[in-house]
Amino acid sequence: MTAASLTAESLAHAYGAAPPTLKGISFTIEPGEFFTLLGPSGCGKTTTLRLVAGLLSPTAGRILIGTRDITAVPTHERDISVVFQNYALFPHMTVADNVGYGLKIRGRPRREIAAAVEEALATVGLPGMDKRYPTELSGGQQQRVGLARAIAVKPRVMLLDEPLSNLDAKLREQMCLEIAALQRRMAMTVLYVTHDQAEALAISDRIAVMSDGEIREIGTPTEIYRRPRSLTAATFLGDTNLVRLRAGRDGVTLPSGKALAMAANPVAASGEIIVAIRPEAIDFVGLDPAGALPSNHFRALVESRVYRGATSQIVLKAEDFPQPVQALVLGEAGGRPGETVAFRIDPNEVHQVAGAAA
Numbered sequence: 487m488t489a490a491s492l493t494a495e496s497l498a499h500a501y502g503a504a505p506p507t508l509k510g511i512s513f514t515i516e517p518g519e520f521f522t523l524l525g526p527s528g529c530g531k532t533t534t535l536r537l538v539a540g541l542l543s544p545t546a547g548r549i550l551i552g553t554r555d556i557t558a559v560p561t562h563e564r565d566i567s568v569v570f571q572n573y574a575l576f577p578h579m580t581v582a583d584n585v586g587y588g589l590k591i592r593g594r595p596r597r598e599i600a601a602a603v604e605e606a607l608a609t610v611g612l613p614g615m616d617k618r619y620p621t622e623l624s625g626g627q628q629q630r631v632g633l634a635r636a637i638a639v640k641p642r643v644m645l646l647d648e649p650l651s652n653l654d655a656k657l658r659e660q661m662c663l664e665i666a667a668l669q670r671r672m673a674m675t676v677l678y679v680t681h682d683q684a685e686a687l688a689i690s691d692r693i694a695v696m697s698d699g700e701i702r703e704i705g706t707p708t709e710i711y712r713r714p715r716s717l718t719a720a721t722f723l724g725d726t727n728l729v730r731l732r733a734g735r736d737g738v739t740l741p742s743g744k745a746l747a748m749a750a751n752p753v754a755a756s757g758e759i760i761v762a763i764r765p766e767a768i769d770f771v772g773l774d775p776a777g778a779l780p781s782n783h784f785r786a787l788v789e790s791r792v793y794r795g796a797t798s799q800i801v802l803k804a805e806d807f808p809q810p811v812q813a814l815v816l817g818e819a820g821g822r823p824g825e826t827v828a829f830r831i832d833p834n835e836v837h838q839v840a841g842a843a844a
């Protein structure tokens with residue numbers, strides 16, 4: 487298969503007279519790129535995928551594969567394969583017939599289909615299973631058959647809609663790695679839909695974070711997690727401390743009046759801004775701090791601590807922060823409840839965020 491780019495241009499959609507589910511979203515997936523739509527339930531991920539697959543028609547906007555406008559092209563002529571959450575295998579057909587189905591309806595010769603089926607089953611790690619029926623397979627094996635069926639037609643773009651959500655946690659992790667490896671090996675262009683942030687961070691080249699029918703932010707997993715620009719990404723992916731600051735001529739200050747240095751200048755020159763600081767960006771620097779503290783160092787009382795083995799979650803009542811500050815430390819590091827500590831925030835870890843929350 488030759489991987490192609492996939493472009494959505496101002497795609498909009500409404501189910502009947504209901505308010506729009508998609509409010510004009512745009513993205514371009516590069517050839518061979520693994521691109522994920524991530525967002526809470528109901529934000530419009532599946533609708534986007536169904537539009538790209540041609541199972542729904544947009545109310546506005548265009549879809550292109552490479553430079554070809556496929557907005558009005560029927561599903562089966564789009565050069566796209568879809569892997570669904572519920573596998574959607576035909577129960578009365580053998581594994582081989584399921585995997586070969588797409589080629590059969592395209593009228594390919596029997597010998598070619600047999601070779602493609604064998605190759606696809608070997609690719610997904612299921613050789614020799616061709617005569618079984620779906621009910622004779624485990625959930626993970628059925629999902630592999632779904633994948634084999636999708637790759638057998640050598641599509642230019644592959645769509646996957648929550649393909650792992652029916653699997654147990656261990657198998658989900660394994661299949662996640664297998665899909666990533668398969669995608670790299672075959673250099674497939676993939677549009678992947680999930681509400682699971684850990685899955686999205688692990689598997690994607692880039693992630694589009696969606697809420698309420700809109701894309702809030704697109705970036706690499708590191709960009710989205712470490713340097714979120716939208717409130718949606720800051721709050722939907724992992725825990726975060728959201729802090730309201732005042733931006734003025736003399737820099738950025740906490741409500742107490744103490745300065746908080748940030749590496750990037752705030753977008754608004756003056757007024758209130760919101761910044762996101764990840765719990766693991768809170769660095770402990772010592773116990774019982776006395777007197778004035780250096781810049782970006784703060785004094786706090788340890789309110790609580792939950793030990794999780796590899797890490798501990800600590801809640802701090804910091805002098806200059808109106809809300810409790812969440813910190814995440816390795817193992818036994820940090821303070822104990824009732825102790826007064828000093829912590830430091832790296833200016834590179836303070837990120838201004840904008841927009842509506844998830």
Ligand SMILES: Nc1ncnc2c1ncn2[C@@H]1O[C@H](COP(=O)(O)OP(=O)(O)OP(=O)(O)O)[C@@H](O)[C@H]1O
Pocket residue numbers: 501504507525526527528529530531532533534681
């Ligand atoms: N066939 C339909 N008719 C009417 N409304 C629909 C239909 N399908 C989805 N919706 C609505 O459109 C919105 C977006 O749904 P969509 O399935 O795209 O969200 P999603 O982000 O994929 O959610 P999930 O993770 O739960 O699958 C939701 O509010 C949903 O209730």
